Amino acid sequence: MTTPDSPVAEPVEASGVRAVVAVDLGATSGRVVIGRIGEETLELELVTRFPNGPIELDDGLHWDFDALYGHIVDGLAEAVRREPAIESIGIDSWAVDYGLLRDGKLPTQPFHYRDSRSERGVAQVHEIVSFSELYQRNGLQFLPFNTLYQYRVDERLADADTALLIPDLIAYLLTGTAAAERTNASTTGLLGVRSGEWDTELADRLGIPTAALPTLVDPGSVIGMLRPELAPRIGKELPVIAVGSHDTASAVVAVPLSSPNAAYISCGTWGLVGVELTEPVLTDAAREANFTHELGVDGRYRFLHNVTGLWLLSETVRAWEAEDGHSVDLPELLDAASAVTDDIALFDANDSSLSAPGGMPARIAAVLRVQGSPVPADRPAFARTIVESIAAAFASAVQTAADLSGRELDSIHLVGGGSLNRLLCQATADRAGLPVLAGPVEATALGNVLVQARARGAAPATLEEIRALVARTHEPLRYDPR
Numbered sequence: 001m002t003t004p005d006s007p008v009a010e011p012v013e014a015s016g017v018r019a020v021v022a023v024d025l026g027a028t029s030g031r032v033v034i035g036r037i038g039e040e041t042l043e044l045e046l047v048t049r050f051p052n053g054p055i056e057l058d059d060g061l062h063w064d065f066d067a068l069y070g071h072i073v074d075g076l077a078e079a080v081r082r083e084p085a086i087e088s089i090g091i092d093s094w095a096v097d098y099g100l101l102r103d104g105k106l107p108t109q110p111f112h113y114r115d116s117r118s119e120r121g122v123a124q125v126h127e128i129v130s131f132s133e134l135y136q137r138n139g140l141q142f143l144p145f146n147t148l149y150q151y152r153v154d155e156r157l158a159d160a161d162t163a164l165l166i167p168d169l170i171a172y173l174l175t176g177t178a179a180a181e182r183t184n185a186s187t188t189g190l191l192g193v194r195s196g197e198w199d200t201e202l203a204d205r206l207g208i209p210t211a212a213l214p215t216l217v218d219p220g221s222v223i224g225m226l227r228p229e230l231a232p233r234i235g236k237e238l239p240v241i242a243v244g245s246h247d248t249a250s251a252v253v254a255v256p257l258s259s260p261n262a263a264y265i266s267c268g269t270w271g272l273v274g275v276e277l278t279e280p281v282l283t284d285a286a287r288e289a290n291f292t293h294e295l296g297v298d299g300r301y302r303f304l305h306n307v308t309g310l311w312l313l314s315e316t317v318r319a320w321e322a323e324d325g326h327s328v329d330l331p332e333l334l335d336a337a338s339a340v341t342d343d344i345a346l347f348d349a350n351d352s353s354l355s356a357p358g359g360m361p362a363r364i365a366a367v368l369r370v371q372g373s374p375v376p377a378d379r380p381a382f383a384r385t386i387v388e389s390i391a392a393a394f395a396s397a398v399q400t401a402a403d404l405s406g407r408e409l410d411s412i413h414l415v416g417g418g419s420l421n422r423l424l425c426q427a428t429a430d431r432a433g434l435p436v437l438a439g440p441v442e443a444t445a446l447g448n449v450l451v452q453a454r455a456r457g458a459a460p461a462t463l464e465e466i467r468a469l470v471a472r473t474h475e476p477l478r479y480d481p482r
Contacts, residue, residue, distance in 0.1 A: 018458035022448035026091035032075030035449030042473040048075040061115035072261040081234035089165040090243035095187035100160035113145035121149030139193030141292030148189035167245035175224030181251035186295035220455040253447030256471035267418025273397035274304025315360035336380035345373035349393040391427035415443035437476035
C-alpha cells in the first residue's frame, strides 16, 4: 500500500480505470482512501489515517468533531494531489450520532453515543411509546443510544434548524446541502421500516421537532458540489455522492456473498451479524431476539444483531499497555492465545457492564467471577477467553438469524478488521459449524467506493455484479469448522 510520502500518481483515466475518494470514519480512527475501479480492477490506496475518539466536556462525552473535520479536509486535498483524476467524494461513518445546525453553523461538538444521557431518553420514550410498538414502526433492535433516545433528552434540538447524522453533517460542511442518506437515517428510530420515510407522527408524539429532519436521499444521489471557497483548498471541484453512509451498509455492499443463504459479520469495534433480506421480519420473536432492520443499498434490509466485537480485546490491550508503560504485540499475543490448551471459560460478550471504556480486564474478570467461572491466570489465556466469547456470540447470532429468517445458512462471510484475526475466524467457524470466508478487510471503504463508482457509470449496475467483482479481486480466506 502506498505510504503518505508517496509521489503523485499519474492520472488513471487513460487506462480505463476510474478513481474516487472515500472518507471512512470509525469510532476510534478515520481514513481517507483513494479507490480505483476498472473492469477487473478494484484497488484502494490509503492516503491518511487519523485518530478519532471522545472528549469529556462540562456537559458530557462528545466527539472532537472540529479536529475530525480538519483531518478530513486535509486528507481530501492530499488525495487530489496524488490522484488528479478523482471524480467524486463519498462519506461513511458509525451510526446514530448527530450534530445540530443553527443558522448554518455547528455551535457545539456532537455528543458521543456512549454518553450516559441517553439512558434518561430510554425511560422517557418508553413511557410514551412501548418498545413493541416502536419495533413495528421502525424495526430496530433496542440499543440505549439509538438516536431517538438521544433526541428526546437533547434540549438544544428545539432551537436547531437541522439535525444531521455524522456523514450528512460532513457532507453539509463540504457542500452546503443538508440531506439525510437513507441507510443511516434508518438507524435513528424515526424512519418507517416499511415506508423508508420519516415517521413524523412518532416524532410528534415524542416531542421531536420534525422541521429538524432533513430531506432523505438514496445511495448514489449527488448531494452537491464542493463549496466554492473549499474547492481551491481541496484542489478540484468535485461532487459529494451519497453512499451507504452507515459504515455497515457500505461494508455489506462489498461482502462477496457466495450464496443467498450466506450470513455476514462486519467485525470491528462492533460485530454486526445477520443476513440480507428483501422484506422485514417484524415478528415478536425477532423483537425479543433484538434483531434489527437497518436499510441497505438498493432497498435491501440488513437483518442483523449488534454483538460487541473487538472492542473487548482492544480495550483489554489498552489497559495492559497502560499498566506496562509500553505497547503490546497483538499478533504475538494472539499466537500465544491460539496455543492455549486449557479449558476456555466463556462470558456474555454483550454484558452491559462491559460497554463503558476503561478497566476492561477487571470488568471481564468480575463477569467471570459472578457466573462462577475461573479467571484466566495469564494474558494469552485471558485473550483466548475474550476471542472465544466473541466467537460464541457471533455463532449464536448467526443461528438466530437463520431461525428468524427461515433460511438454512451454508456459510458466513466475515469482513472488516476482524477478518485478519485468524483465531477469531477459526473459532467462529468451529462454534457455528459453518465455513467462514474471511475478507475483504477493507469492505467498508470498498463499498463506499463502489457505490460512488456505480453512480459515475464506472462500476457494475447490480449488487450481485458488484459483489462478483469484489470476489474476483479480493479472494476470501476460508476457515472450515474443525
